């Protein structure tokens with residue numbers, strides 16, 4: 001049954017009326033201003049968002065501070081309270097969001113379920129056209145979306161722009177793939193029957209996404225789901241929900257019918273549990289940590305739901321003695337420090353042949369020394385903040401543990417203190433460590449920070465064994481000019497994705513996903529849409545004539 005929420009899409013300032021506490025808005029250098037002053041000064045939804053962020057946007061109406069259920073912007077129950085979204089570069093408040101729980105999630109699932117029969121009956125071309133219009137809206141708002149993404153997630157604008165482009169490319173790809181979903185006519189086992197298969201949408205999908213790619217992790221799930229004919233409830237990370245609601249706004253503008261896409265956030269365990277247990281949800285698509293993914297998979301298994309998991313990584317990057325060292329050193333830095341090291345496919349462990357180890361370490365150290373740490377919104381920043389103090393603490397612990405066990409700090413090594421207005425930001429110096437060994441935490445655990453540890457190796461068999469010595473199996477990289485070594489190493493690495501002389505391997509045409517405890521299933525590419533389709537076998541008897 002669909003629960004009714006009293007807030008309509010047109011109720012812009014009215015949404016705040018549902019909140020119990022008096023609303024404040026914040027901007028750097030101000031301690032807050034009464035909501036009514038702001039609302040009258042600027043007109044829309046300023047009551048719960050940072051004026052500084054709004055002032056940076058060309059189209060301010062893509063910034064929402066509500067959930068999106070059944071085509072309505074809603075705060076859900078006013079009894080639930082709120083949570084805050086902060087800019088990790090400055091520590092300033094960006095938005096106050098309604099905390100949603102089980103009832104809101106049930107309403108979103110009910111909305112998705114009620115329109116599923118209609119959405120699946122749309123022709124593939126109709127769904128494809130809506131997806132293409134969504135892509136057009138995303139591209140038209142790319143700069144605003146990148147600004148929102150950098151403000152809530154911290155990554156430099158250039159990386160945010162690349163993420164928006166990659167998300168738009170996923171939508172475009174699935175708009176095309178949509179029209180190529182085909183069943184088969186099978187060779188019949190008897191002359192009196194015909195046998196065929198149909199591919200049908202699985203049903204309502206719950207999409208749970210992380211903060212480190214707040215935009216593209218959503219498009220990678222939602223675009224294939226919508227293309228297949230599924231309806232969706234998105235649960236974005238509470239640290240970065242603003243990208244998700246902007247995407248919902250643009251989907252609505254693209255003509256996506258009400259209820260086909262819904263967004264809820266707040267009490268993550270409660271929302272996740274409801275998605276994993278509600279009988280009307282047929283599939284969960286999750287990207288996040290291995291620990292949460294495992295727990296969610298166990299819960300969903302109790303209800304025999306389909307699930308895709310994109311989990312943690314611990315990527316090796318191997319540099320063989322015949323490698324192009326300029327290319328390899330650029331690859332090490334680009335991979336390990338992407339999004340300040342907070343990327344599931346970041347190189348975590350750099351294995352270098354002993355004959356070129358010192359030279360490569362020097363080349364990497366000199367590249368890293370030139371990088372500028374700062375606010376992602378500033379054009380000369382190469383590395384932004386980490387997402388939180390907890391993230392800074394984890395990188396610090398990994399560096400301290402490594403140094404205690406004999407590693408040498410070649411560059412960086414500690415939390416960075418930047419001048420105001422970045423003095424409350426969560427920054428860590430990009431760090432290069434020499435003499436890393438396998439007894440260190442950084443060998444076994446995903447650091448998720450700007451840390452490049454160097455390990456020495458002697459033979460190919462030794463380094464493949466070291467690279468595979470992890471519970472993870474997402475991405476691996478290596479550099480060599482030897483063709484035979486390239487084939488054998490690519491085949492022997494126990495990873496879902498392998499980059500040879502290349503670290504920028506992700507794109508919409510390539511299957512993204514891991515093996516071992518890095519996950520199940522594939523996103524993107526021609527395989528991604530299959531995760532949202534069931535195979536139905538149809539047998540038609542022809543009678544005895």
Ligand SMILES: NC(=O)c1ccc[n+]([C@@H]2O[C@H](COP(=O)([O-])OP(=O)(O)OC[C@H]3O[C@@H](n4cnc5c(N)ncnc54)[C@H](O)[C@@H]3O)[C@@H](O)[C@H]2O)c1
Pocket residue numbers: 208209210211212213217235236237238268269270271272273287288289290292293296309310311312313343344345446474514518519
């Ligand atoms: N393999 C991939 O494609 C990929 C991509 C990006 C990030 N990641 C991984 O994600 C992790 C970082 O992201 P994170 O810290 O946001 O991960 P996380 O597991 O803490 O959170 C991911 C999502 O799950 C939600 N969540 C938290 N607890 C939950 C619960 N009990 N039930 C249901 N949902 C819950 C969060 O609110 C968030 O939306 C890293 O391990 C990284 O490697 C993997």
Ligand SMILES: O=CCCC(=O)O
Pocket residue numbers: 212213216342343344345506
């Ligand atoms: O961290 C997840 C996504 C990384 C990528 O798209 O290459």
